[in-house]
Amino acid sequence: MIRLNRQVTVFGSAIFCVVVFSLYLMLDHLQLDHTKSPNNGGDRLQNGQLSILQGKIDRLERLLAENNEIISNIRDSVINLKESVKDGGPDGGNMSQGPYPELLASPPLVLPIDSQDCQFAAREFSKPADGVQLLDVYDLLTFDNPDGGVWKQGFDITYQENEWDSEPLQVFVVPHSHNDPGWLKTFDDYYRDQTQHILNNMVVKLHENSRWKMIWSEISYFSKWWDNIDDQKRDAVKSLVERGQLEITTGGWVMPDEANSHYFALIDQLLEGHQWLERNLGVKPQTGWAVDPFGHSPTNAYLLKQAGLANMLIQRVHYSIKKHFSSQKTLEFFWRQNWDPASSTDILCHMMPFYSYDVPHTCGPDPKICCQFDFKRLPGGRVSCPWRVPPQPITDGNVQQRVQMLLDQYRKKSKLFRTKVVMVPLGDDFRYTEALEWDQQFQNYQKLFDYMNSHPELHVKAQFGTITDYFNALRKSAIDPGHTGPSLPVVSGDFFTYADRDDHYWSGYFTSRPFYKRMDRVLESHLRAAEIIYSLTLANIRRSGKRNDFPAVENYRLLTEARRNLGLFQHHDAITGTGKDLVVIDYGTRLFHSILNLKQVIVNSAHWLVLKDKSAYSHNPSKAFLQMVSKKKHWRFNFSVETRSVVIYNPTEQDRTSVVTVYVNTPHVRVVTDHGHPVPAQVSAVWDEPTTASTELSFIAQVPALGLGMYQLGKAASGGAETAEYVFFRKSGELSVNVKHFTVNIPQDASTPLSIHNPHLQRLKLKEDGSEHQIKVEFAWYGTTSNRDKSGAYLFLPDGEAKMYSPAQPPVIRVTKGSVFSEITTTFDHVTHTLRLYNVQGVEGQAVEICNSVDIRGEFNREITMRLTSDVDSKDRFFTDLNGFQIQPRRTMAKLPLQANFYPMTSMAYLQDPGTRLTLLTAQSLGSASLKSGQLEVIMDRRLNQDDNRGMGQGVLDNKVTASSFRLLLEKRAKTDGKPSALSYPSLLSHVSSLYLNHPLIPMAVSTEAESLSLSPLSPLASSLPCDVHLVNLRTIQSKVKIFVFLHNTFFSFLSVEHKFSKVMTALLCSHSHCL
């Protein structure tokens, strides 16, 4: 038998390699059109669908026999969903009858957990993948930057004339046009001015010559164009696709950023694109094309592989890595996940060797030569060659000489690769807008190819190709069974942080425009919550068979629009914060509208689900049944009637105990469950100014997984919510506090040493062994260098180390003490910093919550950083996540400039030594670093006066007051750190804490008019899903029955060799209190 702690260990380790469980519910038109849907057939149909669903899950169960328990757990949950839907009558979802305990009526169903359960990844159970590990490459390289000659960042390439005598060089020239869905212009303006013309010309020109080809990536543009063209043109496009002249590459809604994007959104935009393609063109993309994202993540490689792609291409990789990979001929490799012990995650990847994806940097090492083969730059045109040698039109007179020049470049390029197949992209940003440009490029190249191909002594076969044409030839030569060529290496790791030249590291965009990075995540959590509750509602409606006017079609439209707006924002100039101001506003407006719309979807669905008598349902948009409770001051509960009902939606797959806060117009309130049991509650001040306040109510709500809980708020003269008490400090100066209802204490002796690090959180205690750890929170400023090239939206070029923040005025420090939460708020000129502790059993009580509200609008060329300094002996190592999906170990290196040691942090970063791990969980993507042992810092906002010469043409001066949220966890480890490993995993606790941080409970107020209707809570699952299973989404898909159970189970299958999940473990509710 294996000891419990080991099971937990492995659990904790496995969890982050997420078990992704996506259940697609059906939404066909018949179901949507309820007025036409015959009621009597509803049950049969519903049963049919559910049995299909069960059938699929049964089949999956057989396929994944080794993961029996996990699968059956999910199956039970799904079957239970059916049961609870069936029993949707008066008893359905009665919390007191289900396995879910009523709050405080009985102790929570939390199993006693050994304190060791909080440990994590104490043992490595998987070996790092074989082959090249990027961490090792970083150790190896000197990162010097010598002049490489014509190929500045490379080296001289030589070859023998006879090298291709036995096997000719195969050249695939791949025409492409890079269309940013927003950058210098908005998405719509680019479409109107450029993109539609590119696509229109494409249809005409590719039909002129069957040898001419083109690739296209951004489905956001393609689908917009498709909506605007007639059937005849659509048929012409289809025939181009069928003939292989037009290839859709990647097929995502956009070409996403790979640093700041969360995997939920990466999947969203990929699904949206792929489903569009399936519906309209009937194609499945085979090859990924990512020429512009600023660094590359293995998460994206994994998602592409899972989406059925076989090949991918990347471009923006550090120039020193490119040079090293070129010299080792490892530019083409199988990209394998760090955590994959076998080869199941391998995807064939081509890394472009040179500086850029434009024509001068793609035909070969010498841009001066290659530029002469960009026929858009022919003399007389709007663009020219900066190397001052223009292209010449190809004629009978010069073709031989021009072929020699170009072939020389092709041959040199091919020497960087292992096979005799070479790929040459031919395009740039928004290329091929005009018919003339098509003719210039295609006709001149065709003459060059015709000459090459008709001269056997050149030993070359050149042609236009799509990127998959190229990969097919490569596979024939080096991969397919029976090939005679070389084999390709395996590479693991990521390609951050990107530098394109000198010390120009692109770590600025990890934080640029943080307001929108936060908004992105707010939209994400709303979208997920809305998708899930909408799908549950449709299932319930079908089951009920009741005629109704639920706005299913309209809400599906809002969901689709939100998916697309979220998808659009994953573009590598959107979430990155690298678009022009007006483009940023366009994105922000889209995000904001979708957040509002999704709130509508959530309240509409919850309305149906909480009604006891479904026949009482009626949809009236002008008279809201439920209203989203906002923590904004304009919305508050007022008690004109005796009691007000609150419906609380828990979008997580865990039964959950969390604090819910609403604004109230009186401090005399009580909260009870729907069974009348009182609930712990606290009335606190809402500080309009640091020292004047109105009131809010916080209470501890317990809501079942994916369920709806009901609470009643009522006036209470006594015995209601406790009022928080306040203590104010200020080092010097008068302090007057203006507040009713609350006890306020202002100690006369303000000589307590107060600085930006908060003395109340200097010590974090590990309860179980009594050890104390010092953690200091500080703020600091970075400036920008005095050199010519300065920090901008992309680049971080600091003026040396950060300087400690020293406020002009001593801060006001406010300490709140309450029964539900306590907090310390420190108000500086630029930051309002709050540390909060929840007095809640379970996950919420385990972490310190940090909220910063940052305002640097009065500054110039400054960036503000939050720095945690601890006694964790982390040395030069730390860990950041990639896309919220996996952990990448990092090493801070003195041989690199400061800005190179910053990495993207999407969901967490941590430090550890053999005894302790300190994890910072984040609710928004930001840049982070660990510049000294024990230190972890996060750039909160940046305000920069100038452009950094990457094309955007402006500084970053549109800063907003930006709130960002974090949680800090301190956990015990029991491990001797040996050799640095390429593997690390977050603990189970940090995983669930991250889930809670990103997906808060959603409170909704029942309108006063609706209080007379009878409502019941909903508990759709029999119990929480196991803590190590994350329900990524429950996404309704129009048009066909489609049920995917998408399990990322690498670790589970590996793990099953070692042990079986015990009943004890699968019953774990993730609620324990032994760790901090």
Ligand SMILES: [Zn+2]
């Ligand atoms: Zn781009």
